[in-house]
Amino acid sequence: MNRRDLLLNEMGISQWVLTKPQVLKGDAQIRLNESVKLIVVCEEDYQTSRLFSDILLALGLQKSHYQWLNAEQSQRLVFAHSPIIWLIQAEEQAVKIAKKFANSTAWQDLTNSKHKRQLWQQMETYSNHLREDRD
Numbered sequence: 229m230n231r232r233d234l235l236l237n238e239m240g241i242s243q244w245v246l247t248k249p250q251v252l253k254g255d256a257q258i259r260l261n262e263s264v265k266l267i268v269v270c271e272e273d274y275q276t277s278r279l280f281s282d283i284l285l286a287l288g289l290q291k292s293h294y295q296w297l298n299a300e301q302s303q304r305l306v307f308a309h310s311p312i313i314w315l316i317q318a319e320e321q322a323v324k325i326a327k328k329f330a331n332s333t334a335w336q337d338l339t340n341s342k343h344k345r346q347l348w349q350q351m352e353t354y355s356n357h358l359r360e361d362r363d
Contacts, residue, residue, distance in 0.1 A: 258297070258301060259307070260295060264293060266295075267295050267302070271298050272335060283351065
């Protein structure tokens, strides 16, 4: 018996099997369900905030229609459809995540009426996109 087998035996584990062997081959991708229409990339978790609830309501989305990820997780995203990606990151990091779409507005900046108005205007454009996908 080698050292690993002895340690496993001491823990009462006689055999172990990898549940996701593809991860060892570099496949650590996060695959999104087709029902996900919005991806939010943010280091802090504001999913339960009143503002985010209002955003979901305005977009006509349910909890199963969005995915909240941090920056590291967003790098492993794989999807075949066209969800909206909302990056709530510093501009440098947002550009690293997606060259085409960068939102440098911090969550705290959304208390500013100017930034909040810009957010709602952007959401109006995207809400039409989401409604078309549901039809």
